[in-house]
Amino acid sequence: MNDAMLKALTKGRVWLGDWTSRRARDRGQTAVEYLGIIVVVVAIVVAITGTDIGQSIKGAIAEKIAELTGGQ
Template identity: 45%
Template sequence: MKVTLLKAVENTRAWAQFRMDYMKTKPKGQRGQGAVEYMGIIIVVVAIVLALMQTNLGTTISTKIKTEIAKITG
């Protein structure tokens, strides 16, 4: 579980770095969200991932989704 959490955090950091690099090099005419908004989104996503990994809720959700997919696919 800790390895999965570390991978999730590392993937989030890599995505954030990619977005920051893009924002530095994008043409001046483009407009969009700033770094503060992106960091806010990243923090929320990481908090949700951490909450799901620390509780049994993530496993419960995964099991229910798999059950419903099995019902649909037969």
Template identity: 50%
Template sequence: MQNLMLLKEIVEQRLRSRARRAGDEGQTVFEYLGIIVIIVLIIGAIVGTGLADTIANAISTAVENITSQGG
């Protein structure tokens, strides 16, 4: 009889443990979603203000400088 009670306690403990982990996974999804939203807002601000062309030109210039020095 004690073996059954012990087994029942072990099973209940494992179920509680799994339930806690499942809640953490859901929280992680929302954290990633929040990060994605922030990144989209930053990209939207860069494109909306016209900084995208300035950044693209700076990168192109830097790449040209690196490739011209390497040869």
């Protein structure tokens, strides 16, 4: 095996090892991020359904659907 090929293989192995260790550290982070997004969405839904804003939004959506479908 010549010197250039040995250097390239070593460099690739080092890069691959570094990449896999970074992926292992990030694995749990995405679960926490998804949980945070779910909490925010639930909080928004609860806030909207607990006020008259939810009924206003529902009425506006129903009105637009009726306009599109020609319904009443």
